[in-house]
Amino acid sequence: MAKYIFSNFGKKFSKITGISRLMSDLDTALNQSKEIYFLGGGNPAFIPEAVQKFQKEILKIANNTEEFMKTAGIYDSAQGNTEFIETLRDYLNDTYKLNLKNENIALTNGSQNSFFLLFNLLAGEFSKGNTKKILLPLVPEYIGYSDIGVEKDLFISIKPDIEYLDEPFFKYKINFNSLEKIENISLICLSRPTNPSGNLITDEEIYKLHEIAKRKNIPLMIDNAYGMPFPGIIFEKANQIWDENIILTMSLSKLGLPAARTGIIIANSEIINAVTQMNAVINLSVNSFGPAILKNLIKNKDINHISNNIIKPYYQKKSNEAFDFLIKELNGVPNFKVHKNEGAFFIWLWLKDFPVSSLEFYEILKKRNVFVVPGNYYFPGLKEKWSHKEECLRISYAMESSVVKKGLSIIADEIKKNLAR
16 A cells, blocks of 8 residues: 655544544444543533434434435535524624624534634744744633644643642632733733633733733634633623624533534634635535524523533532542542532542653553543643643543443542552
8 A cells, every 4th residue: 555645734634633543442432342431531421301302403403304405415604504694693792692693693514613713823933933822721721722722832831839728629710910921912811711721711811811812912812612601611700892802712512412513613703704715615615404402492591591500510419429439439538639520520639749651641541441531632822831630531421321430430449559669
């Protein structure tokens, strides 16, 4: 078989990365006959009440020939389905008083696609010798950001402050003193709540980041994949803000529709127009299925009931169960901590001074059919040495309770074994 030489682009995007390893493990876990404890990945839970709502909408589409053909047989525009955009515009304006127009909203084929378009539009080389980066004000941060730049070293981040709470909890805080000194950036970006730690950046911190972004004349981007308005997996009080200097991204994935591959970008018209042109070149048009499923649920505001009364309480209950169970299993283990869970559906476990790295421990757990995500992948742009980067694991509690509990028991057992060596 011929061995081809790939372009620089090909070499970069065909190599093994944290996100590609994560998706490979997901496929492995879902396609093995043996019992697997899949506590890695960001796949949402199957919540029966929510599933029934989405099934009902899909059946309406399937049973109506005209609606089916509009959904499956016609290209939508490169900006996205106009009716869905109008429905979402009205919903967001009514919910958050945002004053959005159609030209402030574009759809993409999933949030990962949104990040690829936005990051490479707003950062990288602008002219010879003039390269600008994306500032991640708080790490650890989403694994999927790390390798998405067409150009290398697209990110810069700063070491967070750590606030120690009642044992065994802690919380990352933005180091604003260090952040204010960073130059040569063209975008500030964060997820809210933060994937992987479940950290919720406060309203006060958001306003402060917004002021810094405005002073630097760059956008502030807030990734709401787990947050507002849907799926609303937030366990603390928070508000949504938007103006022409803010980019909001959203997704249908964590509602329970990851295969619908629907991302949403809310920004000023200049950015939306650029994204639309990029969509046309890269994708021709945007996926119609996600907007078709959700359109009426947003229009009649059933989405509020699904998010606030079905999805959020479901994860809140699972969070309490999983955290209580793991803390009990680790009783007597020295130097372990967990990040305060304020949203999303992960446990961020910190094993301070652990004898093996998170990547090595990940491989140990795989041998016992437990899949987690090693923490070293979650610090893009942080160049300084910091042992903390090798001491953390991201653990999902979205799966069935029996799977989560068995997986957590094995994790606790292996922690104790490795500490005893």
